[in-house]
Amino acid sequence: MTTTTAPSPVLEATGVTMRFGGLTAVRDVDLTVNAGEIVGLIGPNGAGKTTFFNCLTGLYVPTEGKVAYKGTVLPPKPHLVTSAGIARTFQNIRLFANMTVLENVLVGRHTRTKEGLWSALLRGPGFRKAEAASRERAMELLEFIGLAHKADHLSRNLPYGEQRKLEIARAMASEPGLLLLDEPTAGMNPQETRATEELVFAIRDRGIAVLVIEHDMRFIFNLSDRVACLVQGQKLVEGTSDVVQGDERVIAAYLGTPFEGAPGDEEVAEVEAAEAAGTAAATPAEPEAAATPAEDAPEAPAAEDAEETPAAEDGTDTDDAPAAEEASEAPEAADETEDATASDASDAQGSTTKEGNAQ
Numbered sequence: 406m407t408t409t410t411a412p413s414p415v416l417e418a419t420g421v422t423m424r425f426g427g428l429t430a431v432r433d434v435d436l437t438v439n440a441g442e443i444v445g446l447i448g449p450n451g452a453g454k455t456t457f458f459n460c461l462t463g464l465y466v467p468t469e470g471k472v473a474y475k476g477t478v479l480p481p482k483p484h485l486v487t488s489a490g491i492a493r494t495f496q497n498i499r500l501f502a503n504m505t506v507l508e509n510v511l512v513g514r515h516t517r518t519k520e521g522l523w524s525a526l527l528r529g530p531g532f533r534k535a536e537a538a539s540r541e542r543a544m545e546l547l548e549f550i551g552l553a554h555k556a557d558h559l560s561r562n563l564p565y566g567e568q569r570k571l572e573i574a575r576a577m578a579s580e581p582g583l584l585l586l587d588e589p590t591a592g593m594n595p596q597e598t599r600a601t602e603e604l605v606f607a608i609r610d611r612g613i614a615v616l617v618i619e620h621d622m623r624f625i626f627n628l629s630d631r632v633a634c635l636v637q638g639q640k641l642v643e644g645t646s647d648v649v650q651g652d653e654r655v656i657a658a659y660l661g662t663p664f665e666g667a668p669g670d671e672e673v674a675e676v677e678a679a680e681a682a683g684t685a686a687a688t689p690a691e692p693e694a695a696a697t698p699a700e701d702a703p704e705a706p707a708a709e710d711a712e713e714t715p716a717a718e719d720g721t722d723t724d725d726a727p728a729a730e731e732a733s734e735a736p737e738a739a740d741e742t743e744d745a746t747a748s749d750a751s752d753a754q755g756s757t758t759k760e761g762n763a764q
């Protein structure tokens with residue numbers, strides 16, 4: 406069990422909804438993370454997990470709903486969210502490739518340093534003292550994640566797993582009270598995944614609450630005090646790992662098996678009715694084949710399924726090897742999504758800078 410302290414909420418998201426034109430990517434989601442907790446957020450690809458993170462961190466302005474940190478409602482601006490105490494990592498790694506490992510962590514400290522532009526240009530005693538303190542703290546964080554020996558390496562030369570860890574150190578450099586991790590083990594091998602699990606426990610033990618998105622079910626259920634499952638933008642289930650793990654609706658959602666009252670059911674029924682009315686007589690065979698890929702899929706569609714729903718196997722498989730294989734395949738597809746969201750976010754916000762993104 407965990408070393409949960411008082412059940413005081415660190416994060417309270419209430420009725421968060423995000424629409425993109427006609428698409429509702431996140432629908433009326435409530436989620437609380439208490440001090441001392443590790444909360445997992447799961448859901449099939451495209452369920453709205455990253456979009457929800459983007460709403461929490463001000464990258465997106467939610468269409469509806471509010472986000473409060475330690476009782477104060479946050480304005481949807483990334484730099485204000487970061488300075489309030491929420492830090493994050495990205496599904497698609499966003500390091501400064503040509504900076505050193507240490508410099509990347511120092512960038513993460515910018516919200517916690519008070520020295521202004523003139524102080525930096527003049528490099529007065531106040532600035533030098535603050536800079537030394539920042540470097541010391543950054544080195545301490547590198548020590549913590551096990552990368553101190555690579556402080557002077559360019560971040561682009563780090564192996565993938567270490568880049569993910571560096572992102573965590575950079576996020577921690579802003580001294581957050583809540584850390585949001587978007588697929589921290591994507592692309593990692595089983596050993597790295599296990600080490601990341603330990604790292605997240607250690608982060609929580611430092612007094613930082615954690616909300617983590619992952620497709621690796623073993624990782625998420627080992628780690629989390631509570632798990633929430635998003636499906637088609639809606640929170641389908643929330644509970645302890647045991648409860649969520651055994652919930653048939655969660656399993657069905659991952660396997661793509663329909664179940665009564667599933668989110669999106671009504672829309673699917675409407676579309677099917679419209680299609681049936683328009684094309685029933687003409688082409689009955691194809692839609693049927695497409696509607697049942699999981700049960701009797703021929704070989705080619707099965708490969709497609711594997712790419713698009715990497716969590717499907719994770720959800721039912723306790724073996725490491727398939728999960729690792731999945732993970733190594735996932736980032737590319739995932740990266741594309743994240744790239745799209747990131748650039749869209751920048752477009753939408755105009756002022757979203759790389760540093761803002763690197764919060």
Ligand SMILES: Nc1ncnc2c1ncn2[C@@H]1O[C@H](COP(=O)(O)OP(=O)(O)OP(=O)(O)O)[C@@H](O)[C@H]1O
Pocket residue numbers: 425428430448449450451452453454455456457496739742743745746749750
């Ligand atoms: N900026 C955007 N504009 C339009 N649609 C978007 C935007 N960002 C996300 N979406 C859509 O919102 C839905 C949810 O996407 P999101 O990336 O949040 O899913 P996810 O649960 O993180 O998936 P994955 O597990 O693959 O990372 C998808 O249908 C996606 O295409």
Ligand SMILES: [Mg+2]
Pocket residue numbers: 454455456496739742
């Ligand atoms: Mg995502």
